[in-house]
Each structure stands twice: as structure tokens, then as C-alpha cells.
Amino acid sequence: MNWKKKLNSVFSGWKLLLFVLISLLSLCLVALQGYLLSKQSTQTIETQVNQMISDNMDSLSVNITNDLSYMDDFARTLSNNADLINTFKLDPAERKVMTEEWMKAFSEYYRLRLPLNIQVLLNPDELYAYPSLNVWEEHEIRTIVSSFPWFDQRVSLDNDYLHWNVTADFHTNSSSGASSNALYVSKNIIRDNRSLGLLVIEMNGSLIERLLNRAQIHAQNAVFIVSGEGQLLFRNENMLKPLQEDAELFSTATQILKRGDDHGTQNISWAGSPYYLIYKQISSTPWTMFSLIPMYSFHSDSMNIWHTTAITTAISVVLIAAFFCVLYLKVTLPIAQLSRIVRKAGQGQTPETYAYKGFKEIETLNRGIFRFFEQIQEQFQTIKRGENEKRKLELHRLQEQMRPHFWHNSLNSLRFLAVLNGDNQMAEAILSLTRMLDYTLRNTDVLYSTLEEEKDYAMSFVRFQEIRSMQQIRVNLELDERAMQAQIPKFTLQLILENSIMHGFAAPFDKEPWIRVVAETEDELLILRITDNGNGMDQATLQRLFQPERKQHRARRSSGLSLINLQQRFRLEYGSGFGIRVASEHGQFTEVTMTLPLMTTDNEQERGPI
Structure with a gap:
């Protein structure tokens, strides 16, 4: 007996050594995991920041494009307004008053959502504006407009063309140091192919610069807009120097503009520091938006993650080492003993008792494990019966919803009244609905019908929907004779056709609707294909179609759940x-x-009741 104890002691020592090696390996894996998580988190932060900046620039580009389109529509509408043009025919004494009052009234009627200044230049001496201008501002606006390169040839140019210019704001004194750029939209006012004057709409650049501030991710992020010729148009407050004053940055921007890229990223050096440059062209304009981010803003967050991960990993290693010691003495060895007991019980032997003092849970497990073996078979049978009942309830659920028979009598009464009143279309609709109800209530304990019965029920449903929606739906049936006698779950075709009609042919659908139903057999398989020419779905919606969480989001739309339930x-x-x-x-x-599976009446009866 002594040699057996020594042999067991040797094997126990090897087991302990193996456990120690596994524990050390686990600690190394924890440290490696900390390193990988930190590195991955750093990359994730950079990716998220890049995505955040791109999203901000996309949103800003859309906002600027919308504002420019809004100004375009307003300028075209105002320049072609007959009431405004008619005021030009008044006497000079009342022309100025009436023109400015009409511009004010038109602006209020148009409900301007942008702070715009409207000016009309009839000749070098006549200028009308809303809001009104003082003498100095009138002089400035004349000077600025006359400096535009197209001004002298404006009459010979295309009069439907709008001129866009960004230059100094005529309200602002350039010596004040504040942002002084503004956007000018100009258009000739034409009547009977004769130029009557020039409409100039001005928007202060501070509006766009506030939008640029919203595109920042932190205070050091500089955002600015450059024209196709490399001119700095607008910048946020953190753009410390104009673009033309920094040769290195100007050279980089010029190269990007020459390449004609719509968007992209680039690492550059500016003012002796590394920067990350993101650029995107604003749609429908020759302008390009730049976002300049210092690289240290990325690294600061990454270093914080590295430090936090290192401290967390060190603490985790110590705690895991202590945990493994307790685990081996009070959990691993007792569980190994219990495992041997369970293994013997699985071989048909009576489980033996095991004396254990330690964790209360393992003590309870030790005392109760013998009783559990006796209950396993009984629990298995109980679970099996419960699953069968659940399956049976699932298959009966749809039919139980329409069991009340009084609907049938009510519909027949309504149909009789419709016939008496001469409303044949209503009578036909009620007849289709009655046939559907007859099919539903007939043999409610039967879960399957032939494809031919399902086809008749589905066509009644389609006819009812045609009358209900007041549009004809062309249905092409291509049904194999063998397939017509196949047994399928009830209401299968109706659910698919309902989705096609309710969703596929819903607005904005504007074509002639048609549905093609094909049934064919291949070996012992029944294949049904239902095709419609409806709205269809994009790939994202298609991928989410059978996701279980859609039930929560679409609980109020029963037709939307038909595919999942089916x-x-x-x-x-x-x-x-x-x-x-x-x-x-x-x-x-x-x-x-x-x-x-291809099932007929014979092999369906062999299946027995469900």
C-alpha cells in the first residue's frame, strides 16, 4: 500500500506543476491581452476621431450646400419678380421708397432663414437696399461690386447665370482685425432682353465661420475653406494665420487642389509640428474644406489608455495569482473528486460520498449530486413534453386568432345589404373576405392545406386588396401539377403576398403592379417562388430582415413580422x-x-397529429 501512496504523490506533484505552468501561461496571456487591447484601443480612437471629423465635414458640407442653394433660389426668384421690376418704372422720388419697401415685404413673405443683405444697383447713382445703408456703406458696396472681374461684361454674359464672389464685407472695417469676408451672389435683372439693373445679395462670412467652429473636435482643430484658385475664403477662430502667409501649408493645399481629389487625408508638418490634414470638396461648388488636427491630440488619449491598461494589467496579475492558489486548493481538487464520482455514476455505479469542507456552494453540490442523478431522467421527460406543447402552441397560434364564427354571419349580412343597394364592388369585396374567413374557420385543427387550396385563398386575398386599394394587380401563376397537391402550412402564400402588396406596392411605387407565383418540385422538395416588381429593399435592410431584435422594433406592424414568424x-x-x-x-x-419537403396527403397522415 505504501508504494501506491508514493505513486499517487508523484502524480499529484506533476498535476500541481502542470497547474502552476497553466497559471503562469494564463498570467502571460492576461498581460498580452492588456497590450493588445491597449494597442487596439489606440487604433480605435484614431479611427473614431477620423470618422468623427469626416462626419462633421460631411454634415458641414451639406449645410453649406443647402445655404448656397437657398440663396440661389432666393436670388433667381427675386430677380425675376414682376412687382419688383415694375417699381423701377416709378418716378425717382418714390422709386427708392417703393423698391426698398417691396424688398422688405418680399423678404418677409419668403421667410428668410439666413441673415442676408439685399441691394439693387440700377445705375451708378441709384442703389436701393434692405436693410437700409448709410452713405459710407453705399460707397463701399459700389466699390466692391465694381471690382468683380465680370462686372464690366455683365450685360453680354448669360443673364441666367449667378455670380458667386467672396471678398471683404462692405459693413466691416478691415482694420478692426475681425473676420471681414462675405459671400456675394449677383444676378442681372432682365426684362424684354434689356438689363434693368443688378441684384446683389450679401451674406456675412461669420455665419459660415460659426458652422466651421461646429466641425471642430477640440480647440486646436483648425477648419478653413479654400477656393479653387487657392484663395482662403473662410476660417474658424483657431486658424491663426491666413493661408497665404504660410508657404508650406499653402504649397500642400495647392497640390491637393491641382490633383482634383474630392476628399482624402494627408500627414503634413506645419509650423514645425506634425499635423493630420483631412480635406473634402463641398458639393456643387469649387470650394474645398480643410481640417487641420495636431497629432499630439491623438497621442494624448492613446497614452492615457496605455497607462491605464498597464496599471490594470499589473493589478489583475496579482489578483489572478492569488485567485489561482485558492482555486486549486478549494475548487480544482474538490471538483476533480466530484468529477470522478460523476464518471463512476455514468458507468452505472452508485455514487460514493465525499467529505469536503470549504466553499458552501461546493458542499451543497457534494450533498445534492447523488439526488440529482435520480431526477435527471424525470426532468428530461418533463422538458421534452414542454417543448412539444410549446411547438404545438406555436403552430396553432395564427388559427386561434380568427376562431369567432359570428364574423362569417356578419359579413354575409353586409354583402346582402350591398347587393340590395346595387354596390356590386362592395359585394364582391365582402365575398372575397367571406371566402377567406371560410377557409380560416374550416377545419381549424388542420395545420396543413394543399397548395391548390392555399392558391384559392391567396387569390381571394389579392382580389380583396385590389378593391381596397383601387388598383389592379396582375398575378401570374406557374404551378406544377404535382406541386398543386403538396401539403404546406396554412396561410403561407397569403403572408408573402400581403408583404408584397402592403410594402412592395406602397408609395412611392408608381408602376403597374404584378406578382409572379411559381411552384415546382425537385426530387422530394417543393420550391415556391413569389416575385413582385415593387419597391424592393436595399442590402442593409435585407441583411437585417431575419434578425430577432426586429420583433421588438416592429411589434406594432404584424405584416412586418410575417417573414420572421414564417x-x-x-x-x-x-x-x-x-x-x-x-x-x-x-x-x-x-x-x-x-x-x-414535398408532402402529400398520404405521407402527411403518416406524420400523425402535432
Whole structure:
């Protein structure tokens, strides 16, 4: 007996050494995990910051484009307004008053959402404005407009063309040091091919500069807009120097503009420090927006993560080492003993008792493990019965919703009244609905119908929807004779056709609707394809179509859950090898393919009740 104890002691020592090695390996893996997580977090931060800046620039580009389009529409509408042009024919004494009052009234009617200054230049001596200008401002606006390169040739140019210029704001004194750029939109006022004057709409650049401030991710982020010729148009407050004053940055921006890239990123050096430059062209304009971020702003967050990860990893290593010691003595060895007991019980031997003092939970497990073996078989049978009941309830749920028979009598009464009143269309709609109800209430304990019965029920549903929506739906049926006698779950076709009509043909659908139903057999498989020319779905919606969480978001839209419920029903009944596939292209079509086992009345009876 002594040699057996020594042998067990040797094996126990090797087990302990193996456990120590595994513990050390686990600690190394924890440290490696900390390093990898820190590195991944750093990369994630840089990616997220880059994405955040790109999203901000995209949003800002859309806002600027919308504002420019708004000014474009306003300028074209105002320059072609007959009431404004008619005021030019008045006497000079009342022309100025009436013109400015009309511009004010038109601005209020148009409900301007941008602070704009409107000026009309009829000749070098006549200038009308809203809001009104003083003498100095009138002189400044004349000087600025006359300096535009197109001004002298404005009459010979295309009079439908709008001129966009960015230059000094005529309200601002350039010596004040504040931002003084403004956007000028100019258009000739034409009547009977004769130039009557020039409409000039001015927007102060501070509005765009406030938008640039919103695109910042922190205070050191400089955002500015450059024209196609390399002129600095607008900048936020952190753009410390004009673009023309920094040769290195100007050279980089000029190279980007010459390449003609719509968007991109580039690492540059500015003022002796590394920077990350993101640029994007503003749509419908020759302008390019730049965002300049110092690299240290990325690294500061990364270093914080590195330090936090190092401290957390060190503390974790110490705690894990202590935990493994307790785990081996009070958990691993006792569980190994209990494992041997369970293994013997699995071989048909009676489990033996094991004396253990330590964790209360393991003591409870030790005392109760013998009793659990006796209950396993009983619990297995209980679970099996519960699953069968659950499956049966799932398959009966749709039919139980329409069990009340009084609906049938009520619909027949309504149909009789419609016939008496001469409303044949209403009578036909009620007849279709009555046939659907008859099919639903007939043999409610039957879970399957032939494809031919399902086809008749589905066509009644389509006819009802045609009358309800007041549009004809062309249905092409291509049904194999063998497939017509196949047994399928009730209401299968109706659910798919309902999705096609309610969603595929919903607004903005504007074509002639058609649905194609194909049923064919391949070996022992029944394949059903339902295709419509409706709105279709994009790939993102298609990928989320069978996700379980859609039930929570679409709980109030029963038709939206039909595919999910039908897929679950097929999986419960036939297994994971059967089900639904959906193919779709947005604005073109949707095709639903169902693959089911080919069952006839005979082999369905062999299955027995469910």
C-alpha cells in the first residue's frame, strides 16, 4: 500500500506543476491581452476621431450646400419678380421708397432663414437696399461690386447665370482685425432682353465661420475653406494665420487642389509640428474644406489608455495569482473528486460520498449530486413534453386568432345589404373576405392545406386588396401539377403576398403592379417562388430582415413580422435545412423563395397529429 501512496504523490506533484505552468501561461496571456487591447484601443480612437471629423465635414458640407442653394433660389426668384421690376418704372422720388419697401415685404413673405443683405444697383447713382445703408456703406458696396472681374461684361454674359464672389464685407472695417469676408451672389435683372439693373445679395462670412467652429473636435482643430484658385475664403477662430502667409501649408493645399481629389487625408508638418490634414470638396461648388488636427491630440488619449491598461494589467496579475492558489486548493481538487464520482455514476455505479469542507456552494453540490442523478431522467421527460406543447402552441397560434364564427354571419349580412343597394364592388369585396374567413374557420385543427387550396385563398386575398386599394394587380401563376397537391402550412402564400402588396406596392411605387407565383418540385422538395416588381429593399435592410431584435422594433406592424414568424414556423416543423431566402434590389423587385419537403396527403397522415 505504501508504494501506491508514493505513486499517487508523484502524480499529484506533476498535476500541481502542470497547474502552476497553466497559471503562469494564463498570467502571460492576461498581460498580452492588456497590450493588445491597449494597442487596439489606440487604433480605435484614431479611427473614431477620423470618422468623427469626416462626419462633421460631411454634415458641414451639406449645410453649406443647402445655404448656397437657398440663396440661389432666393436670388433667381427675386430677380425675376414682376412687382419688383415694375417699381423701377416709378418716378425717382418714390422709386427708392417703393423698391426698398417691396424688398422688405418680399423678404418677409419668403421667410428668410439666413441673415442676408439685399441691394439693387440700377445705375451708378441709384442703389436701393434692405436693410437700409448709410452713405459710407453705399460707397463701399459700389466699390466692391465694381471690382468683380465680370462686372464690366455683365450685360453680354448669360443673364441666367449667378455670380458667386467672396471678398471683404462692405459693413466691416478691415482694420478692426475681425473676420471681414462675405459671400456675394449677383444676378442681372432682365426684362424684354434689356438689363434693368443688378441684384446683389450679401451674406456675412461669420455665419459660415460659426458652422466651421461646429466641425471642430477640440480647440486646436483648425477648419478653413479654400477656393479653387487657392484663395482662403473662410476660417474658424483657431486658424491663426491666413493661408497665404504660410508657404508650406499653402504649397500642400495647392497640390491637393491641382490633383482634383474630392476628399482624402494627408500627414503634413506645419509650423514645425506634425499635423493630420483631412480635406473634402463641398458639393456643387469649387470650394474645398480643410481640417487641420495636431497629432499630439491623438497621442494624448492613446497614452492615457496605455497607462491605464498597464496599471490594470499589473493589478489583475496579482489578483489572478492569488485567485489561482485558492482555486486549486478549494475548487480544482474538490471538483476533480466530484468529477470522478460523476464518471463512476455514468458507468452505472452508485455514487460514493465525499467529505469536503470549504466553499458552501461546493458542499451543497457534494450533498445534492447523488439526488440529482435520480431526477435527471424525470426532468428530461418533463422538458421534452414542454417543448412539444410549446411547438404545438406555436403552430396553432395564427388559427386561434380568427376562431369567432359570428364574423362569417356578419359579413354575409353586409354583402346582402350591398347587393340590395346595387354596390356590386362592395359585394364582391365582402365575398372575397367571406371566402377567406371560410377557409380560416374550416377545419381549424388542420395545420396543413394543399397548395391548390392555399392558391384559392391567396387569390381571394389579392382580389380583396385590389378593391381596397383601387388598383389592379396582375398575378401570374406557374404551378406544377404535382406541386398543386403538396401539403404546406396554412396561410403561407397569403403572408408573402400581403408583404408584397402592403410594402412592395406602397408609395412611392408608381408602376403597374404584378406578382409572379411559381411552384415546382425537385426530387422530394417543393420550391415556391413569389416575385413582385415593387419597391424592393436595399442590402442593409435585407441583411437585417431575419434578425430577432426586429420583433421588438416592429411589434406594432404584424405584416412586418410575417417573414420572421414564417421562418420560425418552418424551422420548428421541418428543421434548419428548410426555410426562406429573400433576394431584392431597391426600386426593382423582391423575390421570396421557400424550400419545403414535398408532402402529400398520404405521407402527411403518416406524420400523425402535432
